[in-house]
Amino acid sequence: MVKPKSIKNHPRFVLLFTPKTPQKSPFTPSTYILLSITLILASILCFTTINPFVIKIHTSTHSPLLLASISSVYQDPNADDNNSPVTLSVPSIVPLPPRSVAGTEFWDQPDGEGYRPCLGFSLKYRRRSVKIVNEKKRFLVVVVSGGLLQIRNQIVDAVIIARILEASLVLPVLKGDESEFSEIFDVEHFRKTLKADIRVASSLPSTRLVSWQSLENQIPHNVPPFWIQARFFKKLNEDGSLVLTGLDSKLSKNLSPDLQKLKCKVAFHALKFAKPVRDLGNRIARRMWIEGPYVAVHLSLEKELWVRTGCPTGLGPEYDVIISEERESSPEFRATNSNTNCPLNALEAARLLKESGAPANARVYIAGSEPFGGDRAILPLKTEFENVVTKDMLARDGELGPYRNRTTILTAIDYVVSLSSDVFLPSYNGHMARALQGHRAYVGHRKYVTMSMDLKGQPQPRGKRRDRDVIVYPVPECMCKH
Incomplete structure (x- = not known):
């Protein structure tokens, strides 16, 4: 259809606003105005009536990210969303909304200072x-x-x-x-x-x-x-x-x-996880989230890391001897200094959480590969906190079976659960710690506890430091004040 060159020549314009042809319509201009006002008032009344039943989580701001995270709590985990249009208003992984507990400062989230993602290209x-x-x-x-x-x-x-x-x-x-x-x-x-x-x-x-x-x-x-x-x-x-x-x-x-x-x-x-991976990660995250706020602790306690750093394992002299002997037998490790940038063991991580204000009944999710020393390595955390779980404990029969020997996919599941945690604590400044630091900042500056016992999560500009990656420090290149 060819559009009219001017709205004044449009038949509807003539019908509504030309008083010379009243026979074509039984309505006068004042009637149309009255009808429009009535429809608007009816719409407002209808919305205010049903609004309390639409969403029961009250928030002070309704950003696209927050609305997406709230809806993800109730969505069908098996629903395929590949046909939906790609939008940069929502990240590929939407964490579940953070919660707070009255009288417990540990769960309070940092002030994001108004920073939100902004990816406008020149x-x-x-x-x-x-x-x-x-x-x-x-x-x-x-x-x-x-x-x-x-x-x-x-x-x-x-x-x-x-x-x-x-x-x-x-x-x-x-x-x-x-x-x-x-x-x-x-x-x-x-x-x-x-x-x-x-x-x-x-x-x-x-x-x-x-x-x-x-x-x-x-x-x-x-x-x-x-x-x-x-x-x-x-x-x-x-x-x-x-x-x-x-x-x-x-x-x-x-x-x-x-x-x-x-x-x-x-x-x-x-980089969005494949549907089977993200669905399983989301299901396990919901099982943690539905019970209340939780802290995710990523423990880097693998034997390879202890050998590479030469740090005390916290497991006793017999385990430290094993690490020492393996270092001595490997020329590449003999040339490195030991006890530098040591990871926290489970006991040190537990103390850090307690000193940061974590209550004894805090729910703790342990992420990470199989630790050197097995269950003994994480026993100190279980001793200090009564609600300690892993993905194996949360998964139902057969859910993790296909991925038992798939390290990258098991890490992806830990990543999804850790991203949704109210507080995150890495035991070592490795790839997982840096990735989640940047991602938690990008989705709203979620709190994380550093090894220096500082409660962080507030915007940290990348600045001009050559060693700071923008996907770890997304402010200000990828996040702007709104």
Whole structure:
């Protein structure tokens, strides 16, 4: 239908406002005004009548994130939301709402100072995107390895490098892991979220097959974008494809504002766990949440960490001797200083929680891999707090069965439950601690307890420190005051 050039020529305009043709309508202009007012009043009355039954959790602000987190408490955990449109107003993982207990300061949340996610890209970035998202001649393949959070960090950097090189990114290949990308992350969501930034390809075209012997892994630490361009752009143009490995913590932390925002977009929006993983994580998180506020303690008590740091295990002389002997038998550990950046053992974590004000009846969720020393390693926490649980205790028959030997997926479940916790305490400043520090800030500055016994969670600007990653410190590049 062709639209009229002017509203004055529109038949409805003539009908409603021209008094010369009253025979075409039994209503006068005053009648229309009265009818409109009546409908408005009826709508208001109807809304105020049913409103108490719509939502029973009263909040002072109704942000998209909060409304999404409240609705997630009641949604069907098996509902598939892949068909819903991608929006940057809500992160890929929506934590359950925090709670407080009257008279118990420990559960109080920090003041977010009005900071909320803001990922507005510049006009120059968006103009350049028109060409990049349609790129079908240059392909970047990345091979990632390590634990879940190392994989996540390398994928974030891979997207940035693909953007810098103006190349299509092939779905990352997981090396040395028992899972594929699609088993951990939602592929379609990843592709849809980044469709305005880069093109994501499922695989290399047959005309672009490369030999694994051509892997490029000579990337020094802290390289800026211009180094990436100078080193790889010509080769990528000539060969049509490039394979990179060893990306962990290689890209500079100081990037342009647009690339910093893109890192946050990948970490907090594009990397969504695959449906079976997120559904199980959400179910276990709800089982914790429904009973009241809880604290998640991530214990890094694996044997490898004790060997690497050389710190006392807190398990007694016989266990410390085992660690000492293994260090002596490994040349790479003999050259390192022991007792530096030591993780908290369970006893130290329990003391830290108590000194921070955690009540004895606080519900404690223990996240982390199987500790060195088994149940003995976490006994001090169970002694100090009467309600200590793990995902194994919360899971029902058969829920964890398919993932018993899938370390990355078990870590993902711990991640989901820890993100929804009212308070988070990491025992070691490792990948999990840094990832949850940034993610908890991005979803509303949720409280976490540091090893220096400070209760934190309030906005901490990244500043100009070269070692501060924007996905750990999203203020101010990815979060603005509203």
